[in-house]
Amino acid sequence: MCGIIGYIGFRDAKEILVDSLKRLEYRGYDSAGIAIIDKKQQLFKDIGEIDEIKKNLPDFKGTIGIGHTRWATHGGVTKENAHPHLSSNKKIAVVHNGIIENFTKLRDNLKKKGYKFLSQTDTEVIAQLIEDNYTGNLEKAVFSALKKVEGYYAIVVTCTDEPDKIVGARKDSPLVIGVGDNENYLASDVTAFLKYTNRVVYLNDGELCIISNKEIRIFDEKNIPIERKENLIKWDLKDAEKSGFPHFMLKEIYDQPETVHHVIRGRISEIYRTIEFNEKVENLLKNGINSINIIACGTSYYAGLIGKYLVEKLTGIPVNVELSSEYRYFGTRNESSLVIAVTQSGETLDTLAALKEAKNSGCKTLVVTNVVGSTATRISDAYILTQSGPEIGVAATKTFTSQILVLFLLALKISIIKNKIGADELYKYILQLKELPRNVRQILNQSKKISGIASKLKNANSVFFIGRGLNYPLSLEGALKLKEISYIHAEGFAAGELKHGPFALLTKTTPVVVIVTKDSTYAKMIANIGEVKARGPQVIAIAEDSDTEIDKHADFVLPFPSNSGLLSCVPITVILQLLAYHVANLRECSIDKPRNLAKSVTVE
Numbered sequence: 001m002c003g004i005i006g007y008i009g010f011r012d013a014k015e016i017l018v019d020s021l022k023r024l025e026y027r028g029y030d031s032a033g034i035a036i037i038d039k040k041q042q043l044f045k046d047i048g049e050i051d052e053i054k055k056n057l058p059d060f061k062g063t064i065g066i067g068h069t070r071w072a073t074h075g076g077v078t079k080e081n082a083h084p085h086l087s088s089n090k091k092i093a094v095v096h097n098g099i100i101e102n103f104t105k106l107r108d109n110l111k112k113k114g115y116k117f118l119s120q121t122d123t124e125v126i127a128q129l130i131e132d133n134y135t136g137n138l139e140k141a142v143f144s145a146l147k148k149v150e151g152y153y154a155i156v157v158t159c160t161d162e163p164d165k166i167v168g169a170r171k172d173s174p175l176v177i178g179v180g181d182n183e184n185y186l187a188s189d190v191t192a193f194l195k196y197t198n199r200v201v202y203l204n205d206g207e208l209c210i211i212s213n214k215e216i217r218i219f220d221e222k223n224i225p226i227e228r229k230e231n232l233i234k235w236d237l238k239d240a241e242k243s244g245f246p247h248f249m250l251k252e253i254y255d256q257p258e259t260v261h262h263v264i265r266g267r268i269s270e271i272y273r274t275i276e277f278n279e280k281v282e283n284l285l286k287n288g289i290n291s292i293n294i295i296a297c298g299t300s301y302y303a304g305l306i307g308k309y310l311v312e313k314l315t316g317i318p319v320n321v322e323l324s325s326e327y328r329y330f331g332t333r334n335e336s337s338l339v340i341a342v343t344q345s346g347e348t349l350d351t352l353a354a355l356k357e358a359k360n361s362g363c364k365t366l367v368v369t370n371v372v373g374s375t376a377t378r379i380s381d382a383y384i385l386t387q388s389g390p391e392i393g394v395a396a397t398k399t400f401t402s403q404i405l406v407l408f409l410l411a412l413k414i415s416i417i418k419n420k421i422g423a424d425e426l427y428k429y430i431l432q433l434k435e436l437p438r439n440v441r442q443i444l445n446q447s448k449k450i451s452g453i454a455s456k457l458k459n460a461n462s463v464f465f466i467g468r469g470l471n472y473p474l475s476l477e478g479a480l481k482l483k484e485i486s487y488i489h490a491e492g493f494a495a496g497e498l499k500h501g502p503f504a505l506l507t508k509t510t511p512v513v514v515i516v517t518k519d520s521t522y523a524k525m526i527a528n529i530g531e532v533k534a535r536g537p538q539v540i541a542i543a544e545d546s547d548t549e550i551d552k553h554a555d556f557v558l559p560f561p562s563n564s565g566l567l568s569c570v571p572i573t574v575i576l577q578l579l580a581y582h583v584a585n586l587r588e589c590s591i592d593k594p595r596n597l598a599k600s601v602t603v604e
Helices: 013-023 050-055 103-112 123-133 138-146 248-254 256-264 279-285 298-315 324-330 349-360 375-379 398-417 423-444 447-454 471-486 495-500 522-533 562-586
Strands: 003-008 031-038 040-047 064-070 092-100 151-159 166-171 176-179 184-187 199-202 208-211 216-219 291-296 319-323 337-343 364-369 382-385 462-467 489-494 512-515 539-544 556-560
Touching: 003 013, 003 092, 003 151, 003 166, 013 031, 013 050, 013 064, 031 050, 040 050, 040 092, 064 092, 064 151, 092 123, 103 123, 123 138, 123 151, 138 151, 138 166, 138 208, 166 184, 184 208, 248 256, 248 562, 256 398, 256 423, 256 562, 279 364, 279 382, 279 398, 291 298, 291 324, 291 349, 298 319, 298 337, 298 398, 298 471, 298 562, 319 324, 324 349, 337 349, 337 398, 349 364, 349 375, 364 375, 364 398, 398 423, 398 562, 423 556, 423 562, 447 556, 447 562, 462 471, 462 495, 462 522, 471 489, 471 512, 471 562, 489 495, 495 522, 512 522, 512 562, 522 539, 539 562, 556 562
Parallel strands: 291 319, 291 337, 337 364, 364 382, 462 489, 462 512, 512 539, 539 556
Antiparallel strands: 003 064, 003 184, 031 040, 031 064, 092 151, 151 166, 166 208, 176 184, 176 199, 208 216
16 A cells, blocks of 8 residues: 655655655555665654645755655554654664564564564564664565565665665565666655656565665575566656646546547457457467456456446356455356456555466466556466556546456457457447547536536435446446545445335435436336435436436436447446546545545555
């Protein structure tokens, strides 16, 4: 969850660290701190957001330092629990992302040796362990200390006795090296240093690295030196900035016509009527798939549920969708099954653990992610990038629609391989894909109208979202978006299930958002609206723009283009995103940094 940055070079470290932490703040924002070496460890940390902490930051000097922005997992939100943490002798500074499972035992042993602890965190144990193992070589001390640690981590360490190096190590939490000229970086996310370099080296699990201003060295879990190639990040810095929008979330909602284009670019051919992926993906899909398991968390899980409907409709292959945290312990494994892991960051810990379980069971594995070089891309048999660019807002928007589209393309590709779809039908879907950016722009042009409807929801204590078929997981996602950023209680339901219990919660002051498409369930949905209206709530319908009947049944209507077909889920999603955004904005909520949440969930 937390954001980590380390810098060594020729620039003012304080400026680099603070700027990088600001870019990492979506990973955690309850407290932050920096430690810069200038003969001694110059330490400053406090609770609150970066902009507030920055105001009180001393005028530290130095060209080597580490920083951290925290999302609390161990120990309350206090100044003492904020990172970095120092060793007892004040020479060693550590920042950490993850959880040390045996920290109580380690702390008790260290206390017996005379080490003093100032915080309630597990991280401070690492600093003391490194000091306990230090004999003049920092990397050896880190390596020895981590041998005693159980759990998962990304750590970055400095020591005043060796002010020419930073040591980093990772296990099940992301850590990436930024490669500069006469300077280098370590961070939990490339966005931290993208302003300064787009050259990166990824660390794998169990690896340790040493960076100086001139050199990068990497060692495996047996402490054997290894070589690792540089990668180039193709994101532009402006992709990670607000570009004049008041919030990252709104900017990223408006990015979607472009991100839709990025997903399909190079993967569809109108002339040859084909869907194409890279060779590894193609070989995987041709290798006798009898069933599919989709594993994911949060919004990605809802994308997976939509993928289930799409794949089963287009291919006839049975699809099971499971939460990663459940699949890891209880999911069924079948060597003839394809396991598709959907993860925006490629670092979601529960999904990585589930992916490893699938691989260990002999399943074929495919990852849908937004981040090249992420752990998920390195441990799977093949991967597909959503190509959405960096997403800073905690609430997923453009990455969600991109995940849906990748799953749709996969469904089309498998249907071609299994001869379930003809050239003419495929051509129809390709045309719908090409029309999609325009359809999304139509929704964006309705933003003012959606804001007006949002005013009907801003004072609600609870909101229902209902739909059938593809629209059921969209209802779940719409409810999640609203509660994530506006703090209004919201629930999504399959429309036919209201009478089986949820009606007990429905009151006249509970608005209901109804997603209606003119498919085989249309008449049933109109009946469901009638059941809702009989109990007094206002109904907001999201319906096709060609639907001339819906006005008779709903209090308010938000239209989407009727030519979207199966892909109507994308413009509907954009309506739901804008609705949640405007409600949260009217309620003056912290939209980009909702309370208790962080962007990339790298703890269990």
